[in-house]
Amino acid sequence: MTEKKEIYQQAIKQAKRTISWATLLIVVAVIFTIQLTYFPRFFSAPNENISALDTSAIDPMLATMNLNPDEIENGIHIPTGLIVDDGVDQVIMTCGACHSLDLVTQNKADRKGWKDIIVWMQETQGLWDLGEKEEVILTYLAKNYAPVDEGRRRNIEIIDWYEL
Amino acid sequence: MSNKKNSRRNFITKSALAAFTALVGTKIVYGANFPAELEPIGLDETVDGEKLPGKSEALTILNHKPWNAETPTHLLDPEITPANLMFVRNNGIPPTEFDLDTWTLTIEGEAAEQKKVFTLKELYENFTHYTYDLTLECGGNGRSEFNPPAKGNQWGLGAVACTRWTGVRLKDVLNAVGLKNSAVYIGYYGADTHLSGDTKKVVISRGVPIKKAMEDESLIAWAMNGEAIPVMNGYPLRLVMGGWPASVSGKWLTKIVIRDKEHDGPKMGGQSYRVPKYPVPPGTKVPDEDMKIIESMPVKSIVTYPKTGAIIAKGQSFEVRGHAWAGDLMVKSVIVSLDFGVTWQKCELNPPKNRLAWQRWRTEITLPSYGYYEIWARAMDENGTVQPMILPGWNPKGYLNNACHRIAVKQA
Numbered sequence: 001m002t003e004k005k006e007i008y009q010q011a012i013k014q015a016k017r018t019i020s021w022a023t024l025l026i027v028v029a030v031i032f033t034i035q036l037t038y039f040p041r042f043f044s045a046p047n048e049n050i051s052a053l054d055t056s057a058i059d060p061m062l063a064t065m066n067l068n069p070d071e072i073e074n075g076i077h078i079p080t081g082l083i084v085d086d087g088v089d090q091v092i093m094t095c096g097a098c099h100s101l102d103l104v105t106q107n108k109a110d111r112k113g114w115k116d117i118i119v120w121m122q123e124t125q126g127l128w129d130l131g132e133k134e135e136v137i138l139t140y141l142a143k144n145y146a147p148v149d150e151g152r153r154r155n156i157e158i159i160d161w162y163e164l
Numbered sequence: 165m166s167n168k169k170n171s172r173r174n175f176i177t178k179s180a181l182a183a184f185t186a187l188v189g190t191k192i193v194y195g196a197n198f199p200a201e202l203e204p205i206g207l208d209e210t211v212d213g214e215k216l217p218g219k220s221e222a223l224t225i226l227n228h229k230p231w232n233a234e235t236p237t238h239l240l241d242p243e244i245t246p247a248n249l250m251f252v253r254n255n256g257i258p259p260t261e262f263d264l265d266t267w268t269l270t271i272e273g274e275a276a277e278q279k280k281v282f283t284l285k286e287l288y289e290n291f292t293h294y295t296y297d298l299t300l301e302c303g304g305n306g307r308s309e310f311n312p313p314a315k316g317n318q319w320g321l322g323a324v325a326c327t328r329w330t331g332v333r334l335k336d337v338l339n340a341v342g343l344k345n346s347a348v349y350i351g352y353y354g355a356d357t358h359l360s361g362d363t364k365k366v367v368i369s370r371g372v373p374i375k376k377a378m379e380d381e382s383l384i385a386w387a388m389n390g391e392a393i394p395v396m397n398g399y400p401l402r403l404v405m406g407g408w409p410a411s412v413s414g415k416w417l418t419k420i421v422i423r424d425k426e427h428d429g430p431k432m433g434g435q436s437y438r439v440p441k442y443p444v445p446p447g448t449k450v451p452d453e454d455m456k457i458i459e460s461m462p463v464k465s466i467v468t469y470p471k472t473g474a475i476i477a478k479g480q481s482f483e484v485r486g487h488a489w490a491g492d493l494m495v496k497s498v499i500v501s502l503d504f505g506v507t508w509q510k511c512e513l514n515p516p517k518n519r520l521a522w523q524r525w526r527t528e529i530t531l532p533s534y535g536y537y538e539i540w541a542r543a544m545d546e547n548g549t550v551q552p553m554i555l556p557g558w559n560p561k562g563y564l565n566n567a568c569h570r571i572a573v574k575q576a
Contacts, residue, residue, distance in 0.1 A: 098359050100229040106308075106318040117315055124430070126360035150311040152554040156472065156538060156572045164474040164482060164573075 087140030111142035234322035256367030273421035277342025303409030306565030314562025331385030351427030352414030369429025406520030460491030
């Protein structure tokens, strides 16, 4: 009788153990599925090759950013130095993805000139097709970073006069 | 040493998107749609307070991805430019890990007798060492003055330096490998990586005709000013070919190809480092086939003392000095004007320390009376060619601006 009881208790123990393992497996499987579905990049090494990416796959209307009003002084976005105007967010996100935005603020060109620069980056530097963003970016650049006729020699700019 | 190595390894720090959002306070809506790889590095400096590694804070930063920085002209006053003040012109991302035991230089190409691989130790031990003061100037130095503006980093006047380079002669190494009769050009490859992150994409691979490569002063260098080359200037090994656009002097050097035709690596063709074959009106779009490669740089000079903006006491005389250089040539004379080019006075001019080194010029000046003056410096090369007073011929990419340097002074 006691032997039978012992065998019975052992069977229960075995069953409990099996259930615990099965539960653990299920939990792991669920976590794994959630990760795969919602965070597919969590465990993968970052893809360093940005030219392989294509932002046109992202709805251009969705990918926007709001500038912090505290960081805007006299119409300039202080962290980037860019003039705040329609499309500045697209310039920060698209142009700033590969190179410093200093390359935008220190250059000046008309719409055709800026278009040529985009085409050059697409032909030689791995820039992707900008899709609908191109229009927004070109309008922003041509309006805010247009050339000024400086003649054949500018006046010397003196920032600080000092006693020699 | 290991500390140094470590800091070099870590010199480019990355900021995560999250950190970027938190610190900059810029809210990225639909952040999930923003590819994490496209880190908005436009704000790196603000986020990290990151400075140009190994360089003085006195440099003017034009761009920090890729790093491009120039030297304010008054800081170019020393005979030899200090290492931390030498300009930086990067096209891509410099390497971050360096193993001097395994770093090799491969010489190959269709016009090489054989393929040969040298370790740094072999270069150091098997060839005679030479030291030269060599002037390196970016082809686009002075670009910011062109009108209509040319695209690219808007260099002022400080993308030039003369430093003391030590290494082996390129010709000794090429001769050890053997050149076929068909050899006409060499091209270099370096260990820097493309901005796009595409590891297969070559950043820049330029070169020179064999004649320039075989000059005594064309070096494969491992030292600058008696120390290791700064990482931003090509550590641990680079080509140095003075007098030509600095882009022919490949940094982080890993390979040299001996070619039986003009080298055709990235930034040899198209519009890069090329100017029109004939003079064009400003703003002209010039077809690629009408562009020619820039070789020797034109005659040029800078005023390094005093710094522009000096107020001089009445009757006080003061020294004005600077450097002058002329690509492959010597500088024959330097003159200065105090009256916007109406009259000129001759300056003392030192011979170069060696061929392709810049030359010191100096003079003593007394301003005639109260008022505003500009000091203009104008050099002449050994062929009698002088610097223009206004901008030289416009070209699409804004190269070769050798217009006179001007500083402003006042007499109180």
